[in-house]
Amino acid sequence: MRKTAKNKANPTTPTTPTKKWKWTLAPGSGSVVTSSGGSKPREMILDIVTTRVDGVFIGFCTKAWAPDESAYLFPMEKAVNDTEDGGEVAKEWKYVYSFLPRRDAIVDDGITPMKTKKGSKWDWKVVLLLVDEADTSLEKAGRHIAHCFSKLTRNKDVMQTPERYTFNKCFRDNPRALNHYLLDLDVAKVLKSLVCREGSKYATKEDVIQDSEVMEAFFGTSVAGMAYLEDMEEEDWEFLLDGADD
Numbered sequence: 001m002r003k004t005a006k007n008k009a010n011p012t013t014p015t016t017p018t019k020k021w022k023w024t025l026a027p028g029s030g031s032v033v034t035s036s037g038g039s040k041p042r043e044m045i046l047d048i049v050t051t052r053v054d055g056v057f058i059g060f061c062t063k064a065w066a067p068d069e070s071a072y073l074f075p076m077e078k079a080v081n082d083t084e085d086g087g088e089v090a091k092e093w094k095y096v097y098s099f100l101p102r103r104d105a106i107v108d109d110g111i112t113p114m115k116t117k118k119g120s121k122w123d124w125k126v127v128l129l130l131v132d133e134a135d136t137s138l139e140k141a142g143r144h145i146a147h148c149f150s151k152l153t154r155n156k157d158v159m160q161t162p163e164r165y166t167f168n169k170c171f172r173d174n175p176r177a178l179n180h181y182l183l184d185l186d187v188a189k190v191l192k193s194l195v196c197r198e199g200s201k202y203a204t205k206e207d208v209i210q211d212s213e214v215m216e217a218f219f220g221t222s223v224a225g226m227a228y229l230e231d232m233e234e235e236d237w238e239f240l241l242d243g244a245d246d
Contacts (some may be wrong), residue, residue, distance in 0.1 A: 045064050046061050051175050070117070090163060102125065102182070110185075121231055150164050180220065209229050
């Protein structure tokens with residue numbers, strides 16, 4: 001009777017090679033890998049609309065899962081208005097001019113801002129953008145802004161949960177006057193800031209009022225623009241931009 005070999009290795013069974021790891025960092029040194037707890041960044045959408053003011057555009061930031069609700073832009077507004085670092089932020093963001101309340105198109109009285117969503121007490125903020133399309137396309141500007149906003153939210157000192165902003169589309173059809181999107185007083189501020197600069201032919205409020213094209217671009221009609229600015233006291237016009245960078 002043939003004897004069976006005991007403990008004979010199966011030639012088809014692969015053997016696992018042993019490997020010795022060499023750690024280059026001592027415990028407690030170097031960077032620490034943190035866990036996000038498996039949560040994904042919340043998705044936000046950036047859309048841009050053209051206006052009748054040359055080079056001026058409006059950015060709408062909304063929640064991807066709730067397109068009728070505004071994204072949370074307070075950290076962005078705070079960052080660009082920071083007295084110490086706001087200048088550097090503005091340079092990096094390039095095209096972001098300001099964050100302003102969105103006009104409530106239903107009430108449409110020029111002084112009532114739209115809310116971030118129904119029942120909210122917070123104003124919906126839009127992003128006022130200045131883009132020279134001769135140098136940069138709106139699509140490129142939109143992608144840049146979305147990237148900058150996303151980058152800011154990854155700072156734990158700014159937001160606990162990061163958000164991912166994605167540029168969606170630029171709506172070029174049917175550009176509207178600036179007061180279709182902004183409150184009348186903010187329109188006047190933007191007007192004075194952009195048009196009535198040093199060396200401009202518009203030295204006074206009366207100079208601006210006489211230009212019907214400017215009035216129509218900012219206020220919809222020359223009659224509406226003239227009526228609003230003529231009703232503004234000269235002192236209010238003079239100090240319109242107090243505390244703002246013009």
